[in-house]
Amino acid sequence: MRPSRPGIDKECRGLRRARACAGILALAATLTGLAGPSRGAEAEPFRLCADPTNLPFSSDDPSQPGLYVEIGQALAQALGQPITYDWYKSYFGKRTVRVTLLGKQCDAMIGLPLSDDFMGPAVIFSRKLGTEGYALVANTNQVIGGIGDLKGKRVAVQFATTPQNLLAERDDIEKVTVLSPDEGMKALDQGKVDVAFIWGPVAGWLNKTTYGGRYRIQTTEGEGLSWDTAVGFAKTSKDLRDRVNAALPQLERTIAELSVKYGLPGDRAIRFTGASAVTRQASDEPAAEKNDGPAQSLHGTVGTGPGVVKVANAAPPEAKADSATARPETVSSGKEIFNGTCAHCHGPDAVQSERRIDLRLLNHRYGDDMRTKFWTTVQEGRPAKGMPAWKDVYTDDQFESIYAFLLTVQSQSND
Numbered sequence: 001m002r003p004s005r006p007g008i009d010k011e012c013r014g015l016r017r018a019r020a021c022a023g024i025l026a027l028a029a030t031l032t033g034l035a036g037p038s039r040g041a042e043a044e045p046f047r048l049c050a051d052p053t054n055l056p057f058s059s060d061d062p063s064q065p066g067l068y069v070e071i072g073q074a075l076a077q078a079l080g081q082p083i084t085y086d087w088y089k090s091y092f093g094k095r096t097v098r099v100t101l102l103g104k105q106c107d108a109m110i111g112l113p114l115s116d117d118f119m120g121p122a123v124i125f126s127r128k129l130g131t132e133g134y135a136l137v138a139n140t141n142q143v144i145g146g147i148g149d150l151k152g153k154r155v156a157v158q159f160a161t162t163p164q165n166l167l168a169e170r171d172d173i174e175k176v177t178v179l180s181p182d183e184g185m186k187a188l189d190q191g192k193v194d195v196a197f198i199w200g201p202v203a204g205w206l207n208k209t210t211y212g213g214r215y216r217i218q219t220t221e222g223e224g225l226s227w228d229t230a231v232g233f234a235k236t237s238k239d240l241r242d243r244v245n246a247a248l249p250q251l252e253r254t255i256a257e258l259s260v261k262y263g264l265p266g267d268r269a270i271r272f273t274g275a276s277a278v279t280r281q282a283s284d285e286p287a288a289e290k291n292d293g294p295a296q297s298l299h300g301t302v303g304t305g306p307g308v309v310k311v312a313n314a315a316p317p318e319a320k321a322d323s324a325t326a327r328p329e330t331v332s333s334g335k336e337i338f339n340g341t342c343a344h345c346h347g348p349d350a351v352q353s354e355r356r357i358d359l360r361l362l363n364h365r366y367g368d369d370m371r372t373k374f375w376t377t378v379q380e381g382r383p384a385k386g387m388p389a390w391k392d393v394y395t396d397d398q399f400e401s402i403y404a405f406l407l408t409v410q411s412q413s414n415d
């Protein structure tokens, strides 16, 4: 451990480049008599943000650090910088990135989805690191080369994921919904399903560590099924990004070896375009790196979920909020509720590739009836179709704010 002045250092980490902070640090050093020999000779640490409990990707257990942490260590070494970690349980992809990387708690996050859509211009990326996606897991004697081969089979699909959407309309495939890759592997192992269509990296890891490699893992690719990953940085870290880009080519072999070590599927992906395959733009936004898979990581643990205390019914439903009059705070609180509770089915920020549950199409679909449709659907739900009723969970005010948010994301096109 290097000497540190916890309180101030902590605050100044966020302001590393701000002159004010340097001033405070110098002052503090003088005041506390810590102004010893200059630390200038010491290289700045390469601060990596990672989830402490996300194997095969990352772990705070030094005996089994995980793929991303080991890549981080190799990168730091190539950059000639010591590595430090900022551990943060990433329950919610974008939120994690906002708090840690954009909050300047760290310099880099490994394994973010390489997509401009991910967080907009706030996050910049290194060159491509790898590809991750959903995989078909089955006994080694079963060869599955496409969606047709699933016919007549019992298939485990992860709840609220692209595979579930993809197979939803296939009557000739028996679906068994599971909540995690772990559960999918168990169902397979217990003979409850013939195939598990689950998050590949974790399937590979479990196959290696728990199931003695007895299953064959076929990676899939297609919209919402796979995406490229990279190292992500805040947009202010262009220098670091360039240095990382320069270092990555020489680490190619190390990265390949580490991928094998952590059981990541290294097969050639098969392209999967099913009946209801995703047609809109790359919008099944991977949320980055929770081991349950991208969509799972969107599960709302963000504090505004069910369980919110219901307060007075202040605003009657007639109190119209349209995008022209809604206050920005209303929209942003609606967005927060939405991303905390609704996003794991309807997509983060309502970006959803499956039309049936794409709430950006509400206006296109209902026109003048949009408000009424919204209101009755969120109040009563459509339980038979998988849409819960929310009237005991949120206040009218909260529904208004969700509505105000949805108004801001309505599709302009007429397709």
Ligand code: HEC
Binding pocket: 338, 341, 342, 343, 344, 345, 346, 356, 357, 359, 362, 365, 373, 374, 377, 378, 382, 385, 386, 387, 388, 390, 402
């Ligand atoms: C467990 C998954 C799930 C959650 C969570 C969820 N929904 Fe839904 N929602 C659905 C499904 C599935 C449908 C489509 C039902 C159908 O096919 O008619 C739907 C439909 C809707 C519709 C009607 C869409 C249309 O075009 O008719 C609205 C509005 C809606 N949801 C709003 C919300 C809001 C707001 C939240 C959060 C408070 C939410 N939903 C949370 C699954 C969910």
